[in-house]
Amino acid sequence: MPESPIRKLVPYAEQAAKDGKFIYYLNIGQPDIKTPEAALKAVRENDVEILSYSKSEGSGAYRKKLANYFKIHDIDVDSKDIVVTTGASEALLFVFGSIMDPDDEVIISEPFYANYIAFSTASGVKVVPIVSKIEDNFALPSIEAFEKLITPKTKAILICNPGNPTGNLYSKEEIQKLTAIVKKHDLFLIADEVYREFVYDGETHYSIMQEKEIEDHAIMIDSVSKRYSMCGARVGCLVSKNKSVIQTVIKFAQARLSPPTYAQIASEAALDTPRSYFDEVIAEYIGRRDTLISELNKIEGIKVSNPKGAFYCVVELPVKNSDHFAQWLLEEFDVNGETVMVAPAGGFYSTPGLGLNQIRIAYVLKKESLIKAVNILKEALKVYKD
Structure with missing residues (x-):
């Protein structure tokens, strides 16, 4: 590790x-x-008498409210497409465990969030890097560069958008190029979109979940940590229209019982944060x-x-x-x-x-x-x- x-x-x-x-x-x-006052107030002033488990896939009320939040961002998903996790980190671990076996490969444009290596190590998965360069402001490498790396062991391409550590934002056109690759080679496209809210210079964030033709290939990772300055809550989620992926992820979720109850209460309240x-x-x-x-x-x-x-x-x-x-x-x-x-x-x-x-x-x-x-x-x- x-x-x-x-x-x-x-x-x-x-x-x-x-x-x-x-x-x-x-x-x-x-x-x-x-942190938004509403989130802190929801924990301080709740009437919980028994701090019990939530559902393994997360509170039904929170997932329903999350689905409404995503719809505001032109991401049309249902609460059943969402699994709440203990941070985005757990979401990625669950995804790696659900769609890949030991020695399978995931292609990631580097530099990338350092813990991706830790998650792949924990899952026995091999990271296949594709280099983006500071001279190009870490833009998406060419399609040809991606296709040269695809092998029978390749199961997914993983991106972070906007990017950590680079701050790079993939355009709609770049997302559509990735869409074409995963569709052509029958791969998953995993997008860590935890910084969705933080986009500058008149640009807009374009989610992989907006690409209808890869609904069975798309897995989105999200979190409250950065959006609401709630890093210590440890509440994230994964979103996919692929029913098999969700069913498998829920097995991992059941094994760890449930995401944290108080943090879900805070996260649900945070969704009322005004624009x-x-x-x-x-x-x-x-x-x-x-x-x-x-x-x-x-x-x-x-x-x-x-x-x-x-x-x-x-x-x-x-x-x-x-x-x-x-x-x-x-x-x-x-x-x-x-x-x-x-x-x-x-x-x-x-x-x-x-x-x-x-x-x-x-x-x-x-x-x-x-x-x-x-x-x-x-x-x-x-x-x-x-």
Whole structure:
């Protein structure tokens, strides 16, 4: 099981904090946006007397309300097409276990969310990477590149849209290209769409569930973690019109009994969050992104991706090993008692040697903090030696 590139440096950060350093945490996608009050109030003021199991596939009331939420986003599904899970992580584990056997293959465009490797390892599934490049802003690789990787063991293509760690947003045309591939080769298309709400620059999010011709091939993953700033709730879901997939997933769900009851109560209440909440949050993230990119572009010798969604960007640094650089920042460097924590990007690739000079930055801090954090990076690169 691989270490998390996001969390493995935590002991060094804890020691730095003990030594009196102030740390700007750019390493993890934990929003500082307030959780909707309705969700917190639903837990505080509920009249539950016995904290019992819910149904294995999740509360019927919550799934029905989720289906209505998806319809607002032009995703026409029924509550029976939804299985509630303990975070999107469990949803992906259930999907891998349901549609793939040990030694089967899933094609993923890299860099990708680091835990995809962990989930595939836990399921005995082989990740087959297809490289996207920072020079192309991590756009979808060509159809020909995908088809060269398809073997009799290939069972699925997995995408994250908008992307973690890249912030890339796949267009409707790119989704339709993937639709053609999975239909032609009889594969599943799995889309991790947990950042659906966070799309910028007048772009719109296009879901794989909007492609009617691949209803039996499409599996969508979702979560409340980022949308409502409820990472600790650990409530996600998977959505598919494929009845066989849902029936199999429910067997996995039954084995773990049920998703958390209180968190489902909070998540159901969060669905009443007004659109104005997201308008404000998106405006805040656009401002943070623009500030971050502007400040980073002032540093000589780096490359920065231009995210169109989510709240991450990948930065290529003039260093040989970003793992060492990230640890050095915490152990040996500070500016007036302040330093930064970043996520080395090598852990977001499965191809050995790729991403070793890159980091992922989560712009989940206020603009003033981002400016200070980038200045620390700038000063650090002046003195750092590989």
